[in-house]
Every structure is written in structure tokens, then in C-alpha cells.
Amino acid sequence: NAGVTQTPKFQVLKTGQSMTLQCAQDMNHEYMSWYRQDPGMGLRLIHYSVGAGITDQGEVPNGYNVSRSTTEDFPLRLLSAAPSQTSVYFCASSYRASGPNEQFFGPGTRLTVL
Amino acid sequence: GNSVTQMEGPVTLSEEAFLTINCTYTATGYPSLFWYVQYPGEGLQLLLKATKADDKGSNKGFEATYRKETTSFHLEKGSVQVSDSAVYFCALSDQDYGQNFVFGPGTRLSVLP
Numbered sequence: 001n002a003g004v005t006q007t008p009k010f011q012v013l014k015t016g017q018s019m020t021l022q023c024a025q026d027m028n029h030e031y032m033s034w035y036r037q038d039p040g041m042g043l044r045l046i047h048y049s050v051g052a053g054i055t056d057q058g059e060v061p062n063g064y065n066v067s068r069s070t071t072e073d074f075p076l077r078l079l080s081a082a083p084s085q086t087s088v089y090f091c092a093s094s095y096r097a098s099g100p101n102e103q104f105f106g107p108g109t110r111l112t113v114l
Numbered sequence: 115g116n117s118v119t120q121m122e123g124p125v126t127l128s129e130e131a132f133l134t135i136n137c138t139y140t141a142t143g144y145p146s147l148f149w150y151v152q153y154p155g156e157g158l159q160l161l162l163k164a165t166k167a168d169d170k171g172s173n174k175g176f177e178a179t180y181r182k183e184t185t186s187f188h189l190e191k192g193s194v195q196v197s198d199s200a201v202y203f204c205a206l207s208d209q210d211y212g213q214n215f216v217f218g219p220g221t222r223l224s225v226l227p
Contacts (some may be wrong), residue, residue, distance in 0.1 A: 004157075035217075040122065042203060042217035058214070084138075090157055102148075103215060105157035 006091050006106035013081040013113045021109050023091030031094045032074040033058070033103070034066065043086040049067050049074055057109065081113045095102040116141045119202035120218035124163045127194055127225050133219045135189040137178075145206040147171075147187040149179050152201045152220070161189075161202070194225045 007022045025032065033048035045058030049068040064084060065077040074093075079083060089109045094101040122136040127133060139145065146165045149156040162171030167182035176191045186205060204218040 040219050042118075042219040043215075044217075048214065092158075102160045102163070102191060103158075105150075105159070107155075107157045 004091055004093055004104050006089075006104035006109050009107065012111070013016075013078075013111065015081060015083060015113060017076050017081050020080065021089055021091075021111075023074045023076065023106060024072050025074075025091075025093040025104070026072065027093065027095070027104070028071060029104070030071075031101075032068065032078045033092050034064070034074070035090045035092065036060065036091060037108075038087050041068035046076065046089075060084075063092060078111075079101050083113045085111065086113045087111060092096050116145065116206060116208055116216045118206055118216050118218035120129045120202075120205050121221055122219055124176065124222040124224060127223070129196055129225055131196045131222070132226075133191040133198075135202055135204075135223070137187045137188075137189065137218060139185050139204075139206050141185075141206055141208060142143055143208050147178070148198050148202040148205040148207065148215070149176070149187070149189050150205060152203065154200070158177070158203060170183050194223070195226045196227050199223055199225045 004025045034046040035043040037043050044060050047066040049055045052071050055066050091102040091106040094103045117140045148163045149161040151161045152158045160174040164171040164180035170179045178187050178189045201220045201222045203220045205215050207215050
């Protein structure tokens with residue numbers, strides 16, 4: 001049981017490049033989400049999904065796209081990278097989409113945009 | 115909207131000292147409250163949680179009590195260890211809106227031997 005996995009661990013992009021951050025979970029969790037972590041700001045929700053085929057925007061969705069074609073995978077796409085997207089990105093999942101369920105976090109992807 | 119405020123630190127303590135990290139929240143509904151811990155280079159892990167007023171969450175010697183009257187969820191530990199050095203995040207989840215967590219900014223704790 002690998003839990004929540006993320007790839008890559010580190011990435012450097014140039015302004016304007018695109019890329020996909022991968023996230024997968026093997027716990028058959030209903031809910032998945034993406035956060036970015038910036039110094040002094042805690043974690044901010046980018047996008048989330050309450051099940052396969054269903055996604056919605058969080059607090060800071062601009063510049064990011066997501067899709068959820070399977071229960072296991074929830075990739076985050078940066079369409080045209082900007083220096084403001086330099087951050088640490090965490091994927092998380094939980095068993096159900098409602099109620100006080102624990103969120104399980106991946107190890108994170110550290111992204112630098114030059 | 116919902117929000118979480120916590121002391122930002124950094125907090126530096128000697129081993130075996132008493133720890134308190136303050137957390138207060140603003141929510142329109144009846145949220146569940148959480149403390150998460152992040153060790154260097156890792157993702158967040160759930161430390162403890164409380165789902166209703168007066169509930170006490172506890173784990174690994176840490177405790178926090180859900181105080182609705184003061185909208186607080188302060189984290190305490192009676193005797194910290196060097197291995198407790200980490201960043202601690204207070205968070206809430208609005209039960210009416212499912213899993214959309216709101217996190218505080220995090221408090222960095224350093225424990226010196």
C-alpha cells in the first residue's frame with residue numbers, strides 16, 4: 001500500500017513552459033485535492049475532486065487544470081508556467097468527500113519557475 | 115469565509131519544556147478541527163482531530179480541546195523532545211461543505227537538546 005504518490009519530486013521550468021504533476025493513490029479514496037504551500041501562507045487549495053469525472057475549483061485555481069478520469073489518478077497541469085507558480089505542491093486524498101475524514105498527503109513536488 | 119489563525123513562530127524550546135501553540139478559527143458552520151504535522155522534507159501527517167465542541171484530540175503526547183465558546187483549538191504537549199521539531203498546522207473542515215480544509219499558516223517548532 002503506497003498511499004499517495006507524487007512525481008516528480010523536483011522540477012525546474014522556464015516561464016511559458018507547460019508540465020503535468022502526477023498524483024496517484026491506491027486506497028480507493030473518493031476525494032482528491034491539490035494544494036500549494038508558500039512561506040507564511042499555509043496550504044491553499046487549488047482544485048479538488050469528489051469522484052471520477054467530477055472536479056471543482058478551490059481558492060487559487062488560475063493557471064492550473066485538472067482532470068479525474070479514474071479513481072486513482074488526479075494530475076495537475078500547468079498550462080503556461082509563471083514565476084508566481086514557484087511553490088511546493090501537495091496532493092491529498094481522503095476516503096469520503098464529506099465529513100471529518102483524515103486527509104492523506106503525498107510527499108510533495110518542489111517546483112521552480114525561472 | 116472560514117479562516118484559521120495560529121501563532122507563526124518560530125518557536126524554540128529546550129527538551130522537556132511545555133509546549134503551547136495557539137489556534138483560533140472563524141467558521142460559519144460547525145467545523146471539525148485538526149492539527150497536522152510536517153517533518154522536514156515530508157508531506158503533512160494528521161496529528162489529532164476533534165469533531166465537536168468539548169472533544170479532546172490526543173496523540174503522541176499532544177492534546178488539543180475543541181473550545182466553541184472561544185473558537186480555539188490550542189495544541190499542547192507537556193514535555194517536548196528533539197524529535198518533535200517540525201512545522202505544525204491547525205486546520206478546519208466545514209462539515210457542510212465536505213472536505214474543503216482551511217489551513218493556518220503553520221508554526222515552526224525547534225526543540226534544542
